[in-house]
Amino acid sequence: MLVDLVKKAALAATISIGFGSAAFAQSGDPIVFGGVLPLTGWGADAGEYNRRGYELWEKQVNAAGGLLDRPVEVKIYDDASDPTTTARLYERLITEDEVDVLLAPWSDDMTMPATTVAEKYGKPMVTGGATLDAIWARGYQHVNGLLPSxxxxxxxxxxxxxxxxxxxxxxxxxxxxxxxxxxxxxxxxxxxxxxxxxxxxxxxxxxxxxxxxxxxxxxxxxx
Known part of the structure; x- marks a missing residue:
């Protein structure tokens, strides 16, 4: 069900980029995207860049009419550059906040535990800042990446x-x-x-x- 939602959302995002705000009229509850980033601690600089990117995406998608006739909402927590906190907050996003889609953290240090949580709950995650070979050696079915190993x-x-x-x-x-x-x-x-x-x-x-x-x-x- 969630995989289908992600596929439809990706298609809708592509269409909205191509046709602008006329493509959709927002209605209903937002599709919630949840992620965890190092907004403080040693990874704060890169974490802030990622946060800005996610929030810019939220703004642009909603300005173009949203996804699947619905607005999108980005929810971000700060893990303070601590991988243990990363895992705990992803558990919270899934079990308490019940977000629809997971946004990846930044760096292999935080992505390693985050992907373990995503796989545990069967939530798809596309990583944008993970390169560590060990992440992919685990054979996870719900984790993909954009960078080379x-x-x-x-x-x-x-x-x-x-x-x-x-x-x-x-x-x-x-x-x-x-x-x-x-x-x-x-x-x-x-x-x-x-x-x-x-x-x-x-x-x-x-x-x-x-x-x-x-x-x-x-x-x-x-x-």
């Missing part, structure tokens, strides 16, 4: 590097967050497949501001 995402620049004359070894430094660790691991995997030797692969704390020791170590490794 970490492996493919990093693979493009890694292949470019591998084609440069004289490049034989690489050093990889990545933040300890889930999504940046995913990029670091993906870079190491790509390097191995491309015949590049990884002479250093270090993870640093999320609050690191002084990189002197790491860069000194990388210089000694002579990548």
């Amino acid at each position: 970490s492996y493919d995402y990093v693979g493009v620049p890694m292949r470019f590097i591998a084609e440069m004359d004289g490049i034989k070894t690489v050093a990889i430094l990545n933040n300890e967050l889930t999504y940046t660790t995913g990029f670091g691991d993906a870079a190491a995997k790509n390097a191995e497949e491309l015949g590049l030797e990884v002479v250093m692969h270090e993870t640093y704390g999320a609050d690191t501001t002084d990189f002197t020791a790491l860069l000194t170590k990388a210089r000694s490794a002579n990548p």
